[in-house]
Amino acid sequence: MTTSPSPAARTGPRAAGADYVLNPATRMLWRPDASLQLELGDRSALLTGVSAGVVSRLVRSTQPGQRRSRSTTTTLRALCEAGFLWRATGDPAAQRRGDVDERLVPPRPRLAGQLAALQARSGERAAELLSARRHAVVAVYGTGRAGPHLAALLAAAGVGRVHVSTPGTVRLGAAVPGGVLPADEGRALSRAATEAVTRAAPEADTEPPGPETPVDLAILADDEPVDPDRREALHRQGRAHLTVAVGATRGVVGPLVLPGLTSCLRCADLHRADRDPAWDSLAVQLTIPRRGPVGTDCALATVVAGTAALQALSFLDGEEPATIEGTLELHLPDWRLRRRSWPLHPDCGCGTARPGAA
Numbered sequence: 001m002t003t004s005p006s007p008a009a010r011t012g013p014r015a016a017g018a019d020y021v022l023n024p025a026t027r028m029l030w031r032p033d034a035s036l037q038l039e040l041g042d043r044s045a046l047l048t049g050v051s052a053g054v055v056s057r058l059v060r061s062t063q064p065g066q067r068r069s070r071s072t073t074t075t076l077r078a079l080c081e082a083g084f085l086w087r088a089t090g091d092p093a094a095q096r097r098g099d100v101d102e103r104l105v106p107p108r109p110r111l112a113g114q115l116a117a118l119q120a121r122s123g124e125r126a127a128e129l130l131s132a133r134r135h136a137v138v139a140v141y142g143t144g145r146a147g148p149h150l151a152a153l154l155a156a157a158g159v160g161r162v163h164v165s166t167p168g169t170v171r172l173g174a175a176v177p178g179g180v181l182p183a184d185e186g187r188a189l190s191r192a193a194t195e196a197v198t199r200a201a202p203e204a205d206t207e208p209p210g211p212e213t214p215v216d217l218a219i220l221a222d223d224e225p226v227d228p229d230r231r232e233a234l235h236r237q238g239r240a241h242l243t244v245a246v247g248a249t250r251g252v253v254g255p256l257v258l259p260g261l262t263s264c265l266r267c268a269d270l271h272r273a274d275r276d277p278a279w280d281s282l283a284v285q286l287t288i289p290r291r292g293p294v295g296t297d298c299a300l301a302t303v304v305a306g307t308a309a310l311q312a313l314s315f316l317d318g319e320e321p322a323t324i325e326g327t328l329e330l331h332l333p334d335w336r337l338r339r340r341s342w343p344l345h346p347d348c349g350c351g352t353a354r355p356g357a358a
């Protein structure tokens with residue numbers, strides 16, 4: 001996508017971007033017609049009539065408060081809101097050091113790359129989103145192979161509190177880069193998974209949320225259908241929940257359920273039962289733990305953990321993830337994620353509170 005701030009920049013020497021600095025993640029490319037192309041993620045902005053002096057000042061940052069034309073001010077503000085530029089502090093000493101607005105400074109240098117990536121998508125709102133992530137609480141349940149890795153990814157992406165609660169001990173076959181380690185074999189799975197989180201994000205809070213602590217998202221990382229009792233408990237608590245499952249050749253992320261607002265896991269079961277009347281009986285059997293380990297593909301589990309993390313972060317960032325009323329599925333040897341829709345089922349009572357629900 002090409003973004004051309006309007007009106008186009010017509011910046012002269014006296015109209016330098018003195019209190020803005022270039023986002024380090026922004027690439028500057030000169031085009032043959034002497035216009036300047038700024039690139040950030042998959043967005044770009046084309047500036048015409050920009051002098052090398054102005055660019056130099058943007059990169060190095062100079063004194064604030066220089067006079068500019070109205071159109072230049074508008075353009076610089078638009079570029080800042082889009083994330084191409086950062087707003088620098090008003091302190092001249094800080095300007096010379098290249099410091100920027102405190103709101104845009106990530107709490108830890110580790111998250112600087114995360115902030116730049118968020119800016120590529122969300123512009124000036126990125127700092128606000130990253131700050132919200134720091135206050136978010138996610139609980140990960142289940143013994144699925146993707147769970148510990150997914151928990152570690154969320155903490156690494158800036159989620160402040162990630163608690164992993166899962167029974168049992170680590171099986172050697174559950175080890176995956178980013179998750180539990182081969183050396184964890186035989187240890188308590190909860191403990192080993194928590195250590196995977198702190199390896200990725202040493203500052204993350206991994207304590208279990210108390211009864212008064214609101215949990216923003218529960219992730220059910222079991223490789224089997226979700227037990228109906230647990231499903232109903234999550235609805236009673238009004239807790240958003242995302243399911244994640246990995247099998248031998250199939251990974252499924254979703255649906256993401258927002259109780260009272262979206263279709264639910266029972267809706268999905270009712271749709272399955274419509275297609276196969278034996279589904280209820282099969283589902284009960286599928287919830288019984290297996291005697292032996294569940295065979296999963298290591299690379300597939302990694303893709304599923306990453307996909308689930310993106311969906312969870314999208315939800316925490318206030319977007320509408322594709323897993324709302326749907327699942328994202330990868331069936332090997334296919335390489336494409338496919339979305340399957342799971343709309344509200346007319347026989348499920350979960351949607352009665354939703355305006356306009358059938």
Ligand SMILES: [Zn+2]
Nearest residue numbers: 264267348350
């Ligand atoms: Zn439902």
